[in-house]
Amino acid sequence: MITSFPQLALLLLLAGPSAAAVLALVPVGDVSRLAARGGSILSVATAVGLLVSRASGRWGAFLGVDALSDVLLFTVTSIYATSAWYSDLYLRAIHRPFLTPQVYYALLSAFAFTMIAALLVTDLGLMWIGIEATTVASALLIVLERRPSSVEAAWRYTLIASAGLTIALFALLLLYTDTGTLDAYRLASTPPALTLPVEMAVALALVGYGTKVGLFPMHTWLPDAHSEAPSPISAMFSGVLLPTALYAFLRVYRVLGSPAPAAVRDLLLTFGLLTALVGAFLLQRQRSYKRMLAYSSMEVMGLAVTGIAIGGIALYGALILLVAHAFAKSAAFYCAGNVLRETGTTRIDAVRDLRDRMPRTGTAWVLSSLAVTGAPPFGTFVGELLIVVGALAVGAVWVAALFVLAILVAFLGVNGQVGRMVFGETADGPSPPANAADRGTGVIYVNIAFALALGVASLPYLSPALRAAAALFGGGAP
């Protein structure tokens, strides 16, 4: 019996994408496309409803939400909606796709459903199933364009992510053996004693879920899968799959109480900084712009993990960074999709003069690149600034220095390459505009605007939810 709005919202959030996935398989006219769009819009509206009502609590034995899941539900459903919208144009340009549009849209909605389900469950075992299910739902989407490289990328993704998740399952076994429960909310409200198995469980969960987050050195699937997937799926991978996997880790991390033991925080800090630095330096030598964006996602995940490890105001900054990055990076991947449709190549050195050739996409490409690399006044800048301030506040000067180094290297690398692609001259002089490929920029600008809004204003409902989410982990807002 449904007795409250949050209860109804939880049901709608699960029913929307799952119904869309089933309806998408109906081989009649535009049903699949409309089902994905309808399901995603319903999901966004419901997620906004949860934010507005500040829903928090649990319903039934396995479902519940708090501020952190409210924020991430809004992010996941928003990127699901924009990807469902953008997919139409992208699919039309693919020659001999491996999947029919019906199967593509069904898997897209199923992929969103698995992420939403992982955010709604309160049991760590079910959460693990949700994260594992994201792999099953998304692996086939990577091979849409039927290239040998995309098949190999799908293979690596499935195997490496699953191997990592097996380690996460070992972590849950350890945790259960010591505590006798996998209820995340109960474990958070009454943290267990800090025994060796509990600390080992958190460390193993970091390695296990960290594989899916793309932390160094378990990141090797990430650049392959993100660069070979179709652009709307790359947007979902980079924008929301990585934060959803990080969310699953955070639920285990919270078991340690606040503040977490120094040894675990140091481990987290090491993984975070190494990931940010390795991602930032590796993106410099990429020849494919999609691969460059993938390494940029790895770098941002490293920055966010660093913020979580530092705690306090830095943790709040990490959450802002994750949300702003989701909108900015999805916009960047949609731009990459437009460029690929027009030029037929992902090679950076083969793309020039987008300013004349694709003026709308070119402008969005520059703006989204600035947004993902933390340029002011985007939300990513605010998030990164708060992490640096947090590091300095606890006297971690070296951490702040390495953190800023990673940001600068990534900023110069991404914006330098995008600048060459947009403003670089071709040998034949200015290119004629390509009107057909320069379409579908509406969703791109919407996402860029959101990443910007997060930086310049305190957004009603979302900003308080971000502060409340940080407070769950002992994090504070300025």
Add this chain to the structure above:
Amino acid sequence: MDPSAELVALVGIGILLTALFLQSESFVGPLVRGIALQSLFIGLLLGWLAWSQRSVDLALLAVLAVGVRAVFIPWVLDRQIRAFRWRLREVHAAQRVTGHALAAVALAIVAWFVFQETLSTIFPQPGGALPFVLLAEGLLMLATRGNTIVQVIGYLEEENAVVYAGALFAPHFPLFVEVVVFLDVLGVVLVGVILSIQRDVTGTPEQGSLEELSG
């Protein structure tokens, strides 16, 4: 030593031997039969634990281990090998089997030592180190082999390790059956779907170094 502990230890030794055999083999047919045998051992162990603890969950896991990992997936893998029309030996691993075998033995010793030093007091069950050894061996196989069929075998070995650990340490782990079903579904997706796509698109199960995936 009571008969139950003796049986668990005996099956554990069988599992360890199959794990070391898998690392030292470069012919794919024996590898498929090796993982089937290992899954059968796991199934036997689960069946014994289910009977001694009167546990329906463990009985279901035993059926899954034998039905899916000892019979069904090896059967699909055999069909894939034939469908690829491809020789039965890994190209690159053939020259490195001695190294693989030595690395596998060294890794088993390290994993056993680490377990004894850290977790043996918490998990005093006989053969408690074996799931951790098996997990390490599965990861080694995934990391060092370039043949996709052999990588599936590494994945199955990891799954066996998790099931083995769950049955030994936490037989009442909630949703354990569902979790294992999910791992099996993923295994079937791997062997049934992605391998088929790979066959259609590339025609070979050996992974090459594609320029698009470098850097």
